[in-house]
Amino acid sequence: VGGSRPAVPGKDVVLTLDADVQNRALEVFGDESGACVVMEVRNGYILCMMSAPSFDPNLFVTGVPSRTYRALSDYERKPLLDKAIGGVFHPGSTFKLTTSLALLTAGVDPTERVNCGGGYRFGNRTFRCWSRSGHGPQTMHDAIKNSCDVYFYHMCNRAGVDGIHEAAKNIGFLQTFDIGVDNQKRGSVPSQAWKAEYNKNNPNSDSRVWYPGETLSVAIGQGDVNVTALQLAVMTSRIANGVKALQPRLIKSVGGVDRPSGAEVPDLAFAREHLDVVRQGMVAVANDRSGGAYRQSQLGLGDIQMAGKTGTAQVRSYDNVGSRSSSSVGWALKDHNLFVAFAPVDQPRYAIAVIVEHGGMAGSTAAAPRAREIMRTVLLKDPEMRERITRPPPPEATGPQLDEGAIGAAPEPVGVPVSPGPTAGPRPYLSEPR
Template sequence: MRRNPRDTEESNRTLNRRTLLLGGAMGAMVAVLGARMRYLQVEQADEFKLLAEENRISIRLIPPDRGLIRDRNGKLIADNEQNYRVIITREAAGDAELVLRRLANVIPMTAEELDSAIEEVKSLSAFVPVTVAERLSWQDFSKVALNAPALPGVTPEVGLSRQYPLDTDFAHVVGYVGPVSDKDLEGLATPDPLLRIPKFQIGKIGVEKWMEDTLRGAAGTKRIEVNSAGRVMRELERQEGEAGADIRLTIDADVQNFAQARLGEESAAVVVMDVTNGDIICCASAPSFDPNLFVRGISHSDYNVLMEDDHRPLANKTVSGAYPPGSTFKMVTALAALEAGVITPETRVRCPGYIEYGGRRFHCWKRGGHGSVGLVRSLSESCDVYYYDIAQKVGIDKIAEMGRRLGLGQRYEIPMSAITEGIMPNKQWKLERHKQDWRIGDTINASIGQGYVLSSPLQLAVMTARLASGRAVLPRLIRMVNEKELPAPEAAPLGLTQEFLDGIHLGMYEVVNGEQGTAKSSRIVDPTLIMAGKTGTSQVRNITAAEREAGVISNDQLPWNRRDHALFVGYAPYDAPRYAISVVVEHGGGGSTAAAPIARDVILRALSDGLPSLEAYPSSQRGRIESMLKELPLRDPVTGMVPVKTQT
């Protein structure tokens, strides 16, 4: 073979040597690559496998069904309603805008809703489902299903959403649920992962809030495979959660409804308690609001209406309202004096219409005075001077102690929001609170439940139940959890002298049933349902001497918010107490006219099966009562609807 003349052995050797060198370098690099492969795939394999699994698998929570809330007889108060909603996925829809426009012809949608839906669908990833409409009627929902071929990418879905069929009746007791807020998460060291689910609803106030742990249940989990964009590819494993426990309240929904209707437009509160075990049978605060509005997200205008109402519909007056108990407090003062031994039931005090202490004149409500007054008459005719007298004999500390013993000035652990402690003042309290010494005038004011004394309708009901039973009854709101009866704690005797209690009972009997009783027009004539009680009228303003000279202006002539609060506490039946009741009508005027009639109707309703029998009322009142009862906007037992009030 002839060589290229320029080729030399030398140059060929160089070429071969360099080729070998090059080959060696390449071989070295291949070895490095191989080593790197080994490092990544053999030595680090476990770590990377873990990372790949973390990439791939995502754990999603399955929200549990929230526990239902029922009344003591099983009537639904808080339900999980089927929420029919329509969801669209852009990816499956093709032209999402066109599909949405078609959808708007099928279900009721405003132009705004349509535009915001189109915008939302367009702004999110193609595979993210967007809820277009919620809470559809069954008809609209089935229309969507029927038109499915024309609506690609649109899926009708059913979810659960909280619903309160008895709307306004239980707004204050049961409260409502709402989406988790940052505030809810504050202070929780390890929040339930469920709370991180978007739009997950938790109890905001009332039983829904305070029984949250019981009602919520435990989340289920599903392990799903997701791709890099977060789209769910398939479900790998599913572990069902545990539904929340159902709760039965002690409240009777029918009594509650009756009370709510009976309170009507008043700014008022009623608490009915079972004297024997403390069960709260009724706990109504008026006016009320519809909790369903809050679940769906209340509009600003609706919210403002509720906020600006001077009757404060959002406040739960039964437990958060703190009122001067007025004359309903007189039993406390009397029992304190009796137990302290400063008086006996027979002790008499002369009432000239006022009493003077330290140059100040303290008036009885009755300007002319009651004359010589004993325990029973002091209650039945509500003589103030009697209490001024015995109170300064026994002293405020003993009165406060008795008040506490009877349940005032303390907070009860029931699952409701904003429970007030009230105020049961004594010398120590005033020193701490106002940095002032206690004065005799303070005792005199406190003796008739004015001045510093404040108590809630719930506390007044407890007080009455304790007076009626002589036992330390504690209020109870939850009757059953998961259909299992919770044991009602046995109430311990208060250790009060029976003779004194009998005197108080007789006085309270005379209040309602005596000839001169302040609440005699609210008596119950059915001998098996006789009611005993005490009226109260508490001032929200000071009556000046000048005003007193000119003649005290009657409540009717005052603006609403300066009128007296009307109160009534009572129990029935007199000889075998079953229920205790307290009624507060804010700025209602006199306790005998504004509060006692309500108390009679509600306690009769609690004692009866259905509407109170007219036989229980004095015959002269039956006609008026009958038409009043007929007018009440009671909830229809079948439909659950409240009749629309017609203006007459």
């Protein structure tokens, strides 16, 4: 029997999504591919869960023509894949926040210094820092601010791969969430048990043994570390919240009955002073002139400041390559570009994760400016935040500016619309019932 069936009214479902924030995210992404997730760090509400490029779902209501479907499915930027929950990416340096928590939990003194000379010799291989000239002496705060690879190479086996794996689980990775949407990916963060299971059918018993040298790539979010944009947003929300193991919420109410808050959950498994070390490092990334994303993180909204962390995820080997600049390679060979952030720094309320697929080198060049523009929209819709716009801005940072991955960096990516100023009016963070 063919034909359509008449609709049967059901209960009204009110989502936490905000259409203005969703549309702003699509606008600033333009033709780029990737994902953006914005969360409220007090209750876990998902205000934005955007995947780009998008498509018109109405095409599928009565059956999409095969030619149209093939065009969508064959396009290299994969519009049919929900990259916010179903696409997995190496998190790159954004994962250093998780590694830092693992190190602190393992007893590492955050004031201990590691000298970065541009590389770290382990066994018969030298692991390079993104800064070939090195960063000099680095505390944990410095290493987060400068995204120093050598610090994390040197320290990572103090926690070990199992310590990093456990911290990753506790901060929001390696899991799916009860948001009413299926097809979420769990991603992967290696452990000794993970490797043994992965290679259980390999006759070479050495393939099931974890070696300390393998931990180095895990510590900087490479290797077999794979995460989703939603998981990155949860990580950032939990760090910003500082108390609760916040759970994301996409459905606010069903039939007029509110769903439980995402903050009605157990406390985080991290000491508050450890979370504060990580948060202060994120503040420096975005607000010290020598931080990796200073120029791209200035909101221009009174005294409201944003804290963040850049990330660049390799998709190819750079061994024996003189420059990591991606200006001369095709789209599929460019690095992924990531940025996570929360604002305001003094009273965290909103967290954001942005992934620009094959956005190039580095997280400050493509992801951070887009995150800034989306975050501005979120803040401008909050009446309390709009009141703060009239306050004097904080003192301007001084000192030299150095963006992470300065090779090929640009102050603004081409095609990112920049907000002229505080013009958005208040609207509730709720979609219409549906």
